[in-house]
Amino acid sequence: MPAEFAPQDGVLLVWPVRAASWGVDPTAAQRAFCDIMREASNSERVYLLADSAHLHKARAQAGAYATILEIVTDDAWARDIGPTFVTNGINVRGIDWRFNAWGGSVDGLYDDYENDDVAARAFCSAINADCYDAGDFVLEGGSICSDGEGTLLVTESCLLSAGRNPQLTKAQIEQKLKDYLGVEKVLWLPRGIYNDETNEHVDNVCAFIRPGEVVLAWTDDELDPQYEMSQADYAYLSQETDARGRKLVIHKLPVPDHPVCVTEQNLLNQPEDAGGEMRSLGERLAASYVNFYFTNDAILLPQFGGENADSDARAVEIMRALCPERRIVPIDSRDILLGGGNIHCVTQQIPKGAIR
Numbered sequence: 001m002p003a004e005f006a007p008q009d010g011v012l013l014v015w016p017v018r019a020a021s022w023g024v025d026p027t028a029a030q031r032a033f034c035d036i037m038r039e040a041s042n043s044e045r046v047y048l049l050a051d052s053a054h055l056h057k058a059r060a061q062a063g064a065y066a067t068i069l070e071i072v073t074d075d076a077w078a079r080d081i082g083p084t085f086v087t088n089g090i091n092v093r094g095i096d097w098r099f100n101a102w103g104g105s106v107d108g109l110y111d112d113y114e115n116d117d118v119a120a121r122a123f124c125s126a127i128n129a130d131c132y133d134a135g136d137f138v139l140e141g142g143s144i145c146s147d148g149e150g151t152l153l154v155t156e157s158c159l160l161s162a163g164r165n166p167q168l169t170k171a172q173i174e175q176k177l178k179d180y181l182g183v184e185k186v187l188w189l190p191r192g193i194y195n196d197e198t199n200e201h202v203d204n205v206c207a208f209i210r211p212g213e214v215v216l217a218w219t220d221d222e223l224d225p226q227y228e229m230s231q232a233d234y235a236y237l238s239q240e241t242d243a244r245g246r247k248l249v250i251h252k253l254p255v256p257d258h259p260v261c262v263t264e265q266n267l268l269n270q271p272e273d274a275g276g277e278m279r280s281l282g283e284r285l286a287a288s289y290v291n292f293y294f295t296n297d298a299i300l301l302p303q304f305g306g307e308n309a310d311s312d313a314r315a316v317e318i319m320r321a322l323c324p325e326r327r328i329v330p331i332d333s334r335d336i337l338l339g340g341g342n343i344h345c346v347t348q349q350i351p352k353g354a355i356r
Contacts, residue, residue: 001086001181003148003208005294007352010045012123013037013066015058016076019052019237019241020110021275021339023269028335030061033076036300036343037065038291043296045355049073068127074101074116080140080204082348083120083131086182092353093130095180096120097139100197103163104138109277109340128356135174138164142201142345144177150184150243152177152290152344155192157200164199185243191229191238193217193255196286203344204288208234209251209322212242217288218252226255251322253289254339255317255346256308260287261347266338279338287314291342294349298327302342 007058007258016022022029037046048066049075050058058068058264073081083094099117101108115224124131145153158164159173168176174186205217216233219226237248262283270279287308293300299319313329318327333342 001082001144001146001148001152001183003146003211003257003259004349005208005210006148008044008317008349009352009355010039010047010297010350011293011295012047012049012078012082012348012350013292014073014076014078014081014119015048015050015054015062016346017054019271020274021075023338024271025269029248032331033334033346034062034065035331036347037062039296039298039300039331040293040347041065043298045169045350046218047123047127049119049348053319054227055310064341069123071119071126072115074110074113076339077116077142077345079142079341079345080198081119083124083129084144084181085129085349085354086139087351087353090353091130092351093132094120094124094354095134097122097130097134098136099140100138100163102140103161105192106163107161107199108163110179114332119122127350127354129354132180132261134180137180140198141348142198142203142341144181144203145207146181146183147211147242149200149211152180152181152186153189153206153208153209154213155189155200155202155205157191158202159188161246168297171327183243187237187242188237190232191242192230192285193288194225195284198339200304201345204286204291204342205230206211206237207292213249213251215251215253215290215319215322218254218255251318253318254278254311255289255303256287256311258307258311259284260304260337261285262309262338266305274284287337289319290341291344292319293343293347294326298329299323300331300343302333302337303330304337305332
């Protein structure tokens with residue numbers, strides 16, 4: 001599995017329309033998706049999936065930036081439903097993992113995910129890419145992060161959750177990852193971001209910025225529930241080495257100073273029939289600046305606005321110092337966060353060589 005900062009052919013997104021995630025009026029979320037596509041299109045091809053009922057609006061809003069493919073999905077989390085690409089240095093192929101909406105009947109977020117489960121193979125077919133079938137092995141793209149040199153980051157809270165692969169031991173899950181992704185070492189972080197409804201995907205808490213170096217979501221506030229979670233991850237990573245035997249350089253990337261929470265205005269856009277996905281007033285969302293996306297020449301960095309303007313600016317400066325070879329592009333992504341994820345969650349990179 002190549003690193004996300006490796007050269008790319010393009011990026012995959014899905015047009016957001018599902019009311020339970022994006023609201024009765026999804027315009028604000030669609031605007032944020034278009035911001036991502038516009039910036040990504042500066043250095044790579046952008047693919048956007050949409051169903052027949054929404055093709056016209058998707059083309060009208062994003063046609064200038066994206067190649068739009070008529071492929072039906074149940075929601076817009078391209079990272080988790082799209083293919084994970086691997087390479088042998090000559091050929092690039094996708095992997096079609098089993099998708100069960102982050103937990104199936106145990107603690108999944110929605111019941112209808114049949115279209116999501118077949119989207120990876122449909123996309124590979126559309127771009128003429130070969131695809132491996134991972135069978136019944138449940139995995140989402142947001143739950144793994146590769147350095148491109150044999151090391152993989154995951155969280156125990158996610159990959160060992162009861163709703164994914166309960167029939168497999170930790171050792172068996174690790175072997176599956178090694179077999180499919182060609183990695184040599186899996187680093188099992190204990191936790192992710194507080195209140196992350198994906199059972200704490202790694203892409204919200206820790207990411208490689210280059211081999212041997214990671215950014216880790218952080219807070220110094222001992223009263224914040226994130227504090228102990230980040231402390232546990234830091235302690236674990238500090239004692240580990242990567243597949244090449246290197247001690248990891250850990251850069252702390254603070255979470256927003258003020259929790260990002262659901263407002264009364266947000267609830268006005270919530271459908272009455274959202275069921276178990278109903279947000280509540282004051283509910284804390286899983287806001288993290290680690291949920292960024294690498295394009296070929298930039299980093300698209302989440303921004304939350306309002307009382308977190310200073311936090312937003314700090315994150316930009318930290319990433320600019322850590323990655324001077326790339327442009328740091330702030331993206332107002334609060335409306336994506338309301339759906340349950342962020343920039344990295346709605347994008348899936350397509351490495352060089354995937355498109356023939």
